[in-house]
Amino acid sequence: MLQVSLYRYNPESDEAPYMQDFSVDTGDRDLMVLDVLELIKADHDGSVTYRRSCREGVCGSDGLNMNGKNGLACITPLSESIKGGKLVIRPLPGLPVIRDLVVDMSLFYAQYEKVQPYLQNPTPAPAIERLQSPEERAQLDGLYECILCACCSTSCPSFWWNPDRFVGPAGLLQAYRFLADSRDTATEDRLAKLDDPFSVFRCHGIQNCVNVCPKGLNPTKAIGHIRTMLLNRAT
Amino acid sequence: MRAALQLAQSGYKTAVISKVFPTRSHTVSAQGGITCAIASADPQDDWRWHMYDTVKGSDYIGDQDAIEYMCSVGPEAIFELEHMGLPFSRTEEGRIYQRPFGGQSKNFGEGGQAARTCAAADRTGHALLHTLYQNNIKNETVFFNEWFAVDLVKNQDDAVVGVIAICIETGETVYVKSKATVFATGGAGRIYASTTNAHINTGDGMGMALRAGVPAQDMEMWQFHPTGIYGAGTLVTEGCRGEGGYLVNKDGERFMERYAPNAKDLAGRDVVARSMVLEILEGRGCGPNGDHVKLKLDHLGEEVLESRLPGICELSRTFAHVDPVKEPIPVVPTCHYMMGGIPTNVHGQALTVDAQGSDAVIPGLYACGEVACVSVHGANRLGGNSLLDLVVFGRASGLFIEKSLREGIELRDASQTDIEAAGARLEALNAREQGEQVAPLRHELQEIMQNHFGVFRTGEFMREGIAKLADLRERVENVALADRSSAFNTSRIECLELQNLFETAEATAVVAEARDESRGAHAREDFTERDDENWLCHSLYQSEGKQVSKRSVNFTPQTVETFQPKARSY
Numbered sequence: 001m002l003q004v005s006l007y008r009y010n011p012e013s014d015e016a017p018y019m020q021d022f023s024v025d026t027g028d029r030d031l032m033v034l035d036v037l038e039l040i041k042a043d044h045d046g047s048v049t050y051r052r053s054c055r056e057g058v059c060g061s062d063g064l065n066m067n068g069k070n071g072l073a074c075i076t077p078l079s080e081s082i083k084g085g086k087l088v089i090r091p092l093p094g095l096p097v098i099r100d101l102v103v104d105m106s107l108f109y110a111q112y113e114k115v116q117p118y119l120q121n122p123t124p125a126p127a128i129e130r131l132q133s134p135e136e137r138a139q140l141d142g143l144y145e146c147i148l149c150a151c152c153s154t155s156c157p158s159f160w161w162n163p164d165r166f167v168g169p170a171g172l173l174q175a176y177r178f179l180a181d182s183r184d185t186a187t188e189d190r191l192a193k194l195d196d197p198f199s200v201f202r203c204h205g206i207q208n209c210v211n212v213c214p215k216g217l218n219p220t221k222a223i224g225h226i227r228t229m230l231l232n233r234a235t
Numbered sequence: 236m237r238a239a240l241q242l243a244q245s246g247y248k249t250a251v252i253s254k255v256f257p258t259r260s261h262t263v264s265a266q267g268g269i270t271c272a273i274a275s276a277d278p279q280d281d282w283r284w285h286m287y288d289t290v291k292g293s294d295y296i297g298d299q300d301a302i303e304y305m306c307s308v309g310p311e312a313i314f315e316l317e318h319m320g321l322p323f324s325r326t327e328e329g330r331i332y333q334r335p336f337g338g339q340s341k342n343f344g345e346g347g348q349a350a351r352t353c354a355a356a357d358r359t360g361h362a363l364l365h366t367l368y369q370n371n372i373k374n375e376t377v378f379f380n381e382w383f384a385v386d387l388v389k390n391q392d393d394a395v396v397g398v399i400a401i402c403i404e405t406g407e408t409v410y411v412k413s414k415a416t417v418f419a420t421g422g423a424g425r426i427y428a429s430t431t432n433a434h435i436n437t438g439d440g441m442g443m444a445l446r447a448g449v450p451a452q453d454m455e456m457w458q459f460h461p462t463g464i465y466g467a468g469t470l471v472t473e474g475c476r477g478e479g480g481y482l483v484n485k486d487g488e489r490f491m492e493r494y495a496p497n498a499k500d501l502a503g504r505d506v507v508a509r510s511m512v513l514e515i516l517e518g519r520g521c522g523p524n525g526d527h528v529k530l531k532l533d534h535l536g537e538e539v540l541e542s543r544l545p546g547i548c549e550l551s552r553t554f555a556h557v558d559p560v561k562e563p564i565p566v567v568p569t570c571h572y573m574m575g576g577i578p579t580n581v582h583g584q585a586l587t588v589d590a591q592g593s594d595a596v597i598p599g600l601y602a603c604g605e606v607a608c609v610s611v612h613g614a615n616r617l618g619g620n621s622l623l624d625l626v627v628f629g630r631a632s633g634l635f636i637e638k639s640l641r642e643g644i645e646l647r648d649a650s651q652t653d654i655e656a657a658g659a660r661l662e663a664l665n666a667r668e669q670g671e672q673v674a675p676l677r678h679e680l681q682e683i684m685q686n687h688f689g690v691f692r693t694g695e696f697m698r699e700g701i702a703k704l705a706d707l708r709e710r711v712e713n714v715a716l717a718d719r720s721s722a723f724n725t726s727r728i729e730c731l732e733l734q735n736l737f738e739t740a741e742a743t744a745v746v747a748e749a750r751d752e753s754r755g756a757h758a759r760e761d762f763t764e765r766d767d768e769n770w771l772c773h774s775l776y777q778s779e780g781k782q783v784s785k786r787s788v789n790f791t792p793q794t795v796e797t798f799q800p801k802a803r804s805y
Contacts, residue, residue, distance in 0.1 A: 011722050042674035046717025046726045051255075054433040056469045056550060058361055059259040075553050098404060099723040105256070118369040119320025128273070129317040131329030137322065144322045144355075144362060148258055183320070 614755020
């Protein structure tokens with residue numbers, strides 16, 4: 001039997017959040033954490049609340065804090081997560097909790113929208129695709145794969161302090177994804193919008209984002225590139 | 236999302252209701268690519284060849300006017316996506332990279348294997364969905380995220396004038412009034428126990444449509460993807476075989492050479508899936524239970540795998556505990572795609588048939604993507620055609636609605652009674668004190684479908700399945716809430732989803748039993764031959780009275796000659 005401790009909070013009935021323990025029969029299988037949540041919801045308590053969709057690590061719904069580390073529940077096997085025989089599951093830290101493991105991601109999405117995450121190129125498009133060499137396209141690898149799960153930004157102390165002013169690792173990764181795209185012509189405008197003390201420069205290179213990214217991406221490196229572009233622009 | 240983008244760009248007030256944040260939708264899981272004759276890999280490529288392949292792949296019950304529209308408009312729609320920023324992989328010439336996929340040919344089947352599937356590595360769906368969402372942000376589309384559409388609202392003329400929707404976060408329930416309601420609600424793979432589909436693929440559009448008296452077309456046609464990871468069900472793209480991977484049995488034999496001597500592992504998905512099941516049934520399956528086969532990729536080399544199939548390497552390591560660079564991936568045919576759906580024309584308008592058997596438009600209702608049956612996939616969808624379908628017909632729906640709005644759409648307002656009728660199911664669920672829990676009922680439904688309506692089907696066994704479903708119906712209708720809270724109540728949503736799954740499953744079951752022939756994905760052991768005399772047509776299902784009827788297939792494309800049905804071999 002696996003001992004699971006879950007963060008519970010229902011705004012309608014609970015004064016304060018609390019931890020609830022469950023004893024789950026995993027049949028000694030190395031299940032994913034999401035499978036354990038599904039077992040709890042089906043067999044123990046149908047009111048346990050969390051988000052989930054693809055269950056294969058590409059939709060980004062089930063970012064959670066498992067035994068102290070952010071990750072996606074659907075691709076985190078128990079063998080990688082269990083500490084001291086116990087699984088402690090909490091919502092992603094730093095965002096308001098709506099209910100149980102579900103957080104309000106509005107601030108996170110607002111920072112994403114702030115970087116204008118879409119290609120900008122006012123020149124008339126050709127009749128076919130805009131050409132891009134494999135080398136130019138390779139510049140987008142490690143950037144476009146982001147799934148907006150918020151594991152990175154909610155593990156970042158700078159984002160905890162200034163979620164309204166620091167764009168955060170996820171948003172900045174996307175900002176650089178468009179700065180790095182040979183087809184995008186809005187570089188100057190994009191940099192101007194980021195050139196303040198908070199948007200980019202609140203990153204202190206702690207690299208929590210890199211440690212938790214379930215897709216193996218490196219926001220710190222992308223932020224480094226943006227810093228360089230901003231500094232070059234200033235001189 | 237493509238339809239919403241078109242409408243947002245046109246300046247009309249457009250809202251998207253989505254039960255998940257838009258980038259969590261199942262399109263995100265599409266891997267291998269989007270098939271289209273953009274003439275990058277082969278400058279001579281021709282959309283008519285793509286059309287031929289699609290008609291043949293459909294086993295001749297795809298509508299040729301719709302396939303013609305999709306294949307000919309496709310290139311324009313792909314280039315638009317590229318201009319929006321979709322990060323396609325590239326060729327040395329700087330053009331979009333295209334890879335070979337199953338069922339593709341040059342020169343109407345005479346010129347060998349084509350490479351026609353445009354790809355962004357093996358994350359094409361992710362790249363596509365994010366690009367569409369990003370461009371909707373750019374165009375300031377209004378999103379109702381984590382809102383769940385419950386049922387259609389119809390006025391006294393039987394026109395669709397919006398939906399009842401519930402805000403998942405707060406439980407607030409409203410009537411969303413609309414001049415044009417577009418379903419892009421995706422598939423329902425969760426009717427089966429083993430599926431590549433996301434948890435959210437619960438046939439919500441099908442459920443709403445069937446309850447509102449809208450017919451469903453070709454619901455017996457479910458695609459079983461040859462390569463779902465054994466045990467986990469997660470998808471491994473056909474692009475693996477496009478890049479040179481192949482299937483082996485327990486003897487290490489490349490068995491597809493026996494079943495499809497020309498196309499081998501790139502035959503149609505229905506053909507490959509059936510061949511795999513036959514290998515397993517004949518005792519040549521792998522593993523201690525001999526219940527799967529393996530997909531061999533290691534001969535392609537680490538460099539190709541990491542650059543062309545990085546997502547597959549990741550999934551295989553996570554879910555199969557196998558590194559494809561070193562050893563083959565255990566795979567098994569897994570429910571993947573619903574070829575059937577709400578019948579529509581090429582403008583996305585939902586159709587029904589009138590008393591004379593002629594097509595009649597249902598005012599106010601549109602459908603596109605997997606929930607629609609326009610029909611471009613017929614009895615078997617070709618890989619890479621689903622993304623093209625949703626982009627082309629999402630766009631077409633948007634264009635048509637834009638034109639209709641400009642010309643003026645007059646629908647009578649729903650009365651209070653109409654609105655209450657649409658809200659009745661939710662009301663009843665909220666009021667019910669006793670009943671069974673959702674999870675065991677869902678499990679029971681999925682087991683019935685898995686056992687009685689799988690890759691191979693027989694009449695007697697299907698009739699048993701239909702009887703079991705009939706017993707289950709009342710219990711599903713009386714499902715009870717495990718949680719009565721208003722705040723982010725996922726239990727309530729799962730109950731509503733279960734009822735949608737049930738409607739979809741029952742439609743599938745009844746029509747599968749009725750079609751007494753084998754065609755495309757529908758393989759009957761008691762009727763092993765294709766029967767063009769009686770079944771070269773769509774099936775149509777009405778939930779009231781569980782009526783099955785037939786609807787003709789379109790054989791009159793506008794600019795090319797009809798592709799006549801012939802024996803289908805690969």
